Each structure stands twice: as structure tokens, then as C-alpha cells.
Amino acid sequence: MQHLINYTLHLADTTLILSQRNSEWCGHGPILEQDIALTNISLDLLGQSRSFYQYAAELIGNNATEDSLAYLRNEREFKNLLLVELPNADWAQTILKQFYFSTYQLYLFQQLQQHNNAHLAAIAEKAIKEIMYHVRWSSEWVIRLGDGTTESYERMLHAIDELKDYTNEMFIPTNYETEMKIDFKLIQQQWNEKVNTIFEEATLTFPNKTFSQTGGKTGTHTEHLGYILAEMQYLQRSYPNAQW
């Protein structure tokens, strides 16, 4: 039971934090349509995280709610991937982060929708239709930037370098993930294939990694997460139980 709770929270936290990160672009996108695209993706991710939190709250009991789980847990209790808490930096890094994550999500959720836990399977079945849009949108941008101008190409090289230590964490299962009987090897293989295909078209090369940053899934984060939570949780912390 604890494994299932942790896994559900991991899925909820990861989608919530990426949603929060992407929403920083609201009103700042390079052009209006892309600003809207990214905030739409944020909203989809927020919807996913709400479903996961609602299910986790049900499992935890004890008056836990989706809100208490999102707003009243501390940094060390968050189980999101490190990748999604990294700063947006520029458009290239934001896009690459989204592309890495959406591609991972697509293959993970393909398995989850067959999972014998009916709750997780239903959320995955619903979310995967939205994830298709996210994968398409982000892959097109990776190609456009990589195979674009000298500047966009250089920014992509920089983004690849900045994120290179953070992709493996997706494929190294924690104890609670091992319990969920998900084939992470298969996900990694599918992910590599997709990333290589898109990178090839984008005239980019995926780096041979030598090091993997891990720990996010068990609560050891980069310094960035604290700042996100401080902003996101401020209102509920300062004015407990405040409502719209």
C-alpha cells in the first residue's frame, strides 16, 4: 500500500511541478500562439496531477485532500523527477525538458493504461490522448530549433548539455516503482529510439552520458524545488485554509 501511495504521489508531484514551471511562461512566450500552447500543456499536466492527488488522498485517508497534498507537504516529501524542477532558462531548455518528459510519459502511460490498478489505468488512458499533442508539439520545436538558425542550434546544444545528467533518473526505478511492475527497460529503449529519431532530424546528437543525477523520486532535490514550493505554497502557508 505504501508503495502505491508513493508511486501515485511521484506521478502527481512530477506533473504538478512541470505544470508550475511551464506556467512561468504565461504572458512571456516568444509569440502568442506558443505562449498559449505551453500554458495549455500546463493545464493538461495540472489536470493529470489533480487526478493523481485525488487518488493518493483516497489511499492515504486521514482527511488528506488534493490540496493538502499539493500545498502542505515539504520539499523532502516531494517525489518529482529532478528534470521537471530545473529552471526554464530559455525557450530551448524549456522545449527540450518538455520533449524528454512527454516522450517518457507517452511510453510509461502506454504501460500504465494496461496496469492492473484500475485507477492508475484510467488516468493513463485519459492522459495519453493529451500527451500525444505534447509529444508532437515539443518534437516539432526540437527539430525547428536544432535545424534552425545558428543561434537556435547553439541554444539547443547548450540545453542538451544542461539537461544531460537528468534524463537517466526516469529509467532507474526506486523501490516503490519496482513494486509497480513496470518495464522501465522497455521505456528506456523506446525513449532512446524516439529521441534519436527526432535528434537526427534536428541535426543534434544525444550525448553519451557518464553521470546520472538521482534522488528526486525519494525526496532529495536540487535547490530549485524549494523556490518553486515557496511561491506555489505561499498563500496556503500564510493564510491557512484560504479559499477562492
Place this chain on the structure above:
Amino acid sequence: MVENENILIKKIWKILASVTDPEIPVLTIIDLGIVRDVVINNEEIEVIITPTYMGCPAMDMISMNIKAALFEQGYKNISIKNILSPAWTTDWMSEEGKQKLKAYGIAPPNPKQIVCTPNAFQEEEVVQCPKCNSYNTQLISRFGSTACKALYKCYHCHEPFEYFKCH
């Protein structure tokens, strides 16, 4: 309950047909296909709905409006259940709903899902302009003012329009 259950369920569906989508007010929640079932458990009326998109902010409001509409007709013991599976699809939108959407200026979803794979730069769907009926249109953005719509422009009448995208 004095009323026959089937008659009651029919009445409830009729009331639900008066509840509209807060963001696209020409469509009722029946047109949209988000009401999946109405069940009577003892004295309680359970309305089972499913979201169009997971983060759709209209869902909370729709739940409230369903309760209000039923309450107004004297039904007080109501519960709303949200389900995700089977996942909502534009195939569930009624023909009448599609006509209403078009008249409202939003291109209705194409009857067959054409482009629903994650592959990059594939051919875009051919969408008819809801204003001048031309097919000479182009996608501007796959994401629009709400999660369920994409942005298009028409090269014939030169008007921009929204497309209720296939899902």
C-alpha cells in the same frame, strides 16, 4: 420513491439537457457527450460525467450547474461522479451539437480522427471554415483559447476561426 425509476431517469436526462457548457454556451452537456449515465441508488440520483480534457476548468462549474438545475426542479439528493475511463472522445458529440457549434462560429470536430499520433510534422487535418465553408484553411496553432480547441485561419474569407479538435 413513488415515481417509476425509468420515468424519473428520463426526466433527469431532460433536465440535464438544459445545462450548458460555461465556455461554449451553445452546447449542452448532452451535446458534448460528457454525461455518461444517470443511476438511481435508493433515493439518490447519481449523475456520471467524464471530462473532455483532464485540466478543463469548466468541469467543476458543470458539476455545480448540474446540481443547481436538478435542485431547481425539486431533486435534492444528488451526487456527481467523475469517471475517466472510457476516455471522452469527440465521437460522442451529437450531430445537433456539431451543427450548433458551426452556427456559433466554431468548426466542429471532423467525423473521423485523422491526426492523433505523436509523429512530428505530419499532414494536418483539413478543416472547413465555419463562416464561408471553404476548405482553403490552415492551422495556426494546435492549442487555442480552451483545451479543446485549435486555431485556424481561412484563406478564402480571411477570417481566423477556432476548431473543436478531434480527440
